[in-house]
Amino acid sequence: MDHSFLLMLSNLLHLQNHLDPTTSLLSDTASSTTATSPTSLLTSTSAAPLLFFTIASVLSYLACSRPSPSPTPSSASPSTSEFSVSAFRALSTERIWAMEAPLRDAQWRSLYGLSYPVFTTVVEKLKPYITQSNLSLPSDYAVAMVLSRLAHGHSAKTLATRYSLDPYLVSKITNMVTRLLSTKLYPEFIKIPVSRRRLHETTQGFEELTSLPNICGAIDGAPVRVRRLPSNLPNPSVYDCRHGFSSVQLQVVADHKKIFWDVCVKAPGGFDDASHFRESLLYNRLTSGDIVWEKVLNVRGHHVRPYVVGDWCYPLLSFLLTPFSWNRTGTPAQNAFDEALMKGRKVVEEAIGLLKGRWKILQELNVDLNHAPQTIVACCVLHNLCQIAREPEPELWKEPEESGPAPRVLENEKSYYYFGESLRQALADDLYQRLSSR
Template sequence: MGIHKSTVKKCVYKVVKAINQIMLQNYIYMPHEKEAKFIAQNFEEKCGIPQIIGSIDGTHIEIIPPSEGCKDFVNRKGWPSYNVLAVVDHNGRFRNIVAKHPGSCHDAAVLKDSTLYKNSNTIIPKETQNINGMEIPFIIVGDPAYPLLPWLLKGYSGSLSAEQESFNVYLNSARVSVEMAFGRLKARWRILHQINCDYIFAPEIIVACCILHNFVESKKERFYSEWLQEAEQLQLLTPQPTCATNYQRDSVQGTELRNHLKEYLSQNFPLRKALIRP
């Protein structure tokens, strides 16, 4: 349209920075106590596990890496990326994001460098619920790549009993919300299949897309299934790396919490079997 590329670039940068400066606090934030109760009720209706306020996972966004230090950005699948961490609620809206770590970083390392991990005592609401004699705090659920913490729950691994396998199935039904959110995010904002700009600015674009995702989801904007199908085809070109299981020692409190919830589910809900064996 007769506009020079440099002018377009300046406009894009200004808009992205404005979105992040003005909209971020209003659209991406951890829930306060009252909202956390509402989110937990909705998660419990889905999976039977009480006190869940979010699902956590990572996704890789392809970038053009710097010439120096390129290897730091190459992930386990061999392509350059940022490893983006996100916490998502029952509605598939982003509640916490970290978009600054190169693709070679392990998911657990990204978590441990996050504000959520360092300030969990102040960021996560305090209220507990008594479940069969144990006070259960608000919790976030993740996959085996993350450590087991008093506020971060993951499934069992290794040789599983029927109760442990069933617990994993119920837990995974809560975790699916973050996977769906990443799918819809990338389906709407195709730039996230490869950010073709300076790698330093790429995190700003990622955050802006997450903010806009929450904005349009809150406005119930129409989402076409064709977008998702097209995004899945693009994803085949750069398959997501599978993160290795985190082998660091799990916390005693987290272990006790998981075992207690496993018993609670086995006593109150039918045992389920995984459709796909690990």
């Protein structure tokens, strides 16, 4: 019973005793006056007890009929209130801009993997498409939920519990947002550097890193682990990569700022880097002459067009130069070239490390295999957004060491191979001469 109600009853009892002292002696009188009948005792008291019990009954009724207090906001489940639409709206409107920028962006990165201004850019670009889908949730809330999943690697079931949604709806929203990122935003944020300004900036940046002229990108592949393969796959072993786990193969080309300008996810993890490269659209465009870089240099009588650098797992071609050896067993000029080339290749290694460090879902994909490629490409688009905005770089995810023999030269590649071989030697001799003259 309510404490204030008990106190009120106590005060009424004292008041009643003060008005009618005979009532307080009622029990003593009953024990000592045996000749007195009960009727005579009752008639000797006043009306005060009746008044007291009447008032007490009324107060008791009022106390019992009082509605129970509604639960305070703090008593609500944190998992429901903290991630509700209203809580998100309260944080992402007036309050977020009232915070100091470093604190605001640090909080947003911890939740969604990127700062608030970059988040709003993503939302503004995706909102028209999300609105067309007639989604029952606000666009920014849906994007935030998907970014949370990509940044922390949460499963659909975990997010469903956190956001009080059905797991199927979480998967559906994830598929929609990643599809939009990988299709609608890909052409805007992942571009081959063909314009004169950007090509000059890229080759100049690589030359400062390596002392080699006209490098326009660094290529590398990485397996993306898949948590679970469908049980009805006809040949699941094709997804087993050389490191012993099920995966799909990612291929990227990065510039000197660790920004991807080409992304390909077309092969299961059992494919090697060379095979995946030959299956890519980039390979087809380069061999067909569809991509034309106008910047041409003359090095020891060789016309050097912009080229990509890769490790020994890739084929040596006129547009893709690889090291002479993997263990520095060449001539001094060749070893100097290999060392310079690997400095350029390190850029793409770090870019992949940043990608998986920032978007932890790529450390172990927990999406349907059919949606794996678009999820990976979506993370690459978001990586570029973060690099362009100069977001703080997270701790690098460490990829397993490269291994495997050099790929064989295909019949249709022999002309590219012979030209690449002479071009590589000319660049090696030129670099060694410049280094020796210093």
